[in-house]
Amino acid sequence: MALIVQKFGGSSVADAVRVRNVAKIITDTYKAGNAVIAVVSAQGDTTDDLIDKAAELNPNPSKREMDVLLSAGEQMSASLMAMAIEQIGCPVVSLLGWQAGFQTSSGYGLARIRTIDTERMTRELDQKRIIIVAGFQGLCKYGDITTFGRGGSDTTAVAIAAVMHADKCQIFTDVDGVYTADPRKIKNAQKLSEITYDEMLELATLGAQVLNNRSVEMAKKYNVELEVLTSFQYGASPIDKMLLSEEQLAALTNTTTGRAGTIVKETVKMEKMLVRGVTKDNDAARISIVGVKDVPGVAFRVFSKLAAKNINVDIILQSVGHAGVQDISFTVSEANAAPVRALLENDFETVLVDTGVSKISVVGAGMETHPGTAAKMFEALYSEDINIQMIATSEIKISVLIDQADADKAVAAVHAAFFGKE
């Protein structure tokens, strides 16, 4: 008997039709002879609605009370899912984060998991019960409810899979796997059957938000095999059918085993693929400090200031100095653009901020042994007359900063270069 952990996001459980659909996925897995622990997020827009309700009363509520409020979303979702499973006739119990044994730091709103006491979950599995765990929540040493931040239900699922030594952790989302590019934009985007943790991390960082980053890191650390797949096709309810294109429906089969998602694990077959995917990230701002005196310590002065404010810097480019001056450019997230300008404009004469940029990246463990990858990417951009503002590379990715207006064209060109034309 295998132990399978399944996680269903907010859109997968948004209404009664979808809850029933997910209940069928869970009970089918159970009836096939598996032990099942399913982690659920709050339904649909519940979390956003609760945040709005809080804001109406207090523009700056304490994180402790926000955690009490928001954790109720997963609580409702978990109990409703349990009721839907009762209706199907399988034994089931819902557990809140603290009942499932999640002990966390007291960093309200962004708590880290300290330990998981598996006693209750083990006992319920021994009773042959399906367990529904309210995602994204735990209890700190002060006896207070804590939450893990957005995407925290992924973390709950992976942590349970790790600590319970589950055979597999299935993450059900509104997409049916990880693609070489956004399938809504690039028609011949290809679904990957396998991908490494590191590639998945780069793709997540670069804007392909299929899996929460912390959960991938945790899966890598504890070697939990992840599978990304969709809950929407399952059972093919009339509403589900409305949500998917005919091609998507045709491409999918209708059984648990038949629905091929994307497996995330340590090493994967190469499949002759140099790159795993092409991503676009518009959440970038380019900061340029122009005409800085070319003396030692300038870069240190800039980046230590940002580090002190906990501002992440991505690509950094320092021009070769001439005539005693140089330029320093770097990128931050758009939300950090204004704070960075405020931090630096007293120290430097000319600080330019450009939020109209986009970061295009290719990711793939294969590329490190294929020096032609960068050239192929740059050629694709050049052939579309797209100007590259900055370049950054790591072992498994190449990123370029370009004008945001060119972004979609750039993704299409680069994707075509690696995966063929549409």
Add this chain to the structure above:
Amino acid sequence: MALIVQKFGGSSVADAVRVRNVAKIITDTYKAGNAVIAVVSAQGDTTDDLIDKAAELNPNPSKREMDVLLSAGEQMSASLMAMAIEQIGCPVVSLLGWQAGFQTSSGYGLARIRTIDTERMTRELDQKRIIIVAGFQGLCKYGDITTFGRGGSDTTAVAIAAVMHADKCQIFTDVDGVYTADPRKIKNAQKLSEITYDEMLELATLGAQVLNNRSVEMAKKYNVELEVLTSFQYGASPIDKMLLSEEQLAALTNTTTGRAGTIVKETVKMEKMLVRGVTKDNDAARISIVGVKDVPGVAFRVFSKLAAKNINVDIILQSVGHAGVQDISFTVSEANAAPVRALLENDFETVLVDTGVSKISVVGAGMETHPGTAAKMFEALYSEDINIQMIATSEIKISVLIDQADADKAVAAVHAAFFGKE
């Protein structure tokens, strides 16, 4: 320094305006130098909405899962109230039932409080924090969330007042006290300044649903002084003003001390009042078993059957037998009418069910020493040509069963007889 427990029902915290209004009541009480523990119900229709959501998935969900679901309503309400109080600038912490130390039986949906571990509440009060407790919920020995049933937040408040030895337990509702009759129907209904626990219990049973019965019983047992008052006038927001008539607004003053509610305690001044109130209860059905053989054991046969099904019987009337047969009549709640008919119609030839009846009662500890009370009541009904079908009396109440069509006229006539004409 006094310790005051306050309880706010669902309509008192139904939206942001009312939550802010209640936050002001709580913080004003705190700023006046009191320690405050406030118990809140779920907002407005939250509980009903959650019940509907559950019913959509499962017409007969387990009570355990319903408790997980419904307790989230009070959880959200408590955290939102804490945020509103933070916004005012007072130290505050919300506690769920289990955090406040409520240990209960495992009778999901209708759990009884076993003990209350006061350690956390005492610690929070020592820190000079206002405590907001999520009402109606606790934890059973299996580590599961339980709820106390409808009106359970009253029980939470009284239990806290008892165990924390509070100086007063204030129950804020959508009425501003206990009246001699329904003030929406009887214009000169008078607000009682004081009433005994027993009178309150009779009034509650008889349909004047100001306070939950269990909470009054508990208050009596632990001698907790209750005060019934309204939260709506306080602060007199535009919305509150829309909810109350001008007379009600004028009759109320605008400070905590000035707003006179009704005090519920063991013994009260007599105030020359024979009766405390006149109530109407339409939730009654009259069952008549006609032409029963006049032999011993018939009544036993009927009522033991009902007792076995846990069906409460209220007024019982057995006719004097003649010609070897007699009639037995009794009342049950309307919901029980059909089950009772089903239980009895195989055993008896003629079982008549009339749900078009109403029970009119006068309640008052004064009446036991004034034999004229019943006569006065019957005279008032006779003068309006209202036929009395059944009569029941106790030390502090007289109830009559009449045609439901006459009910409002009957209440007006009886109220006028005891409290004067409008």
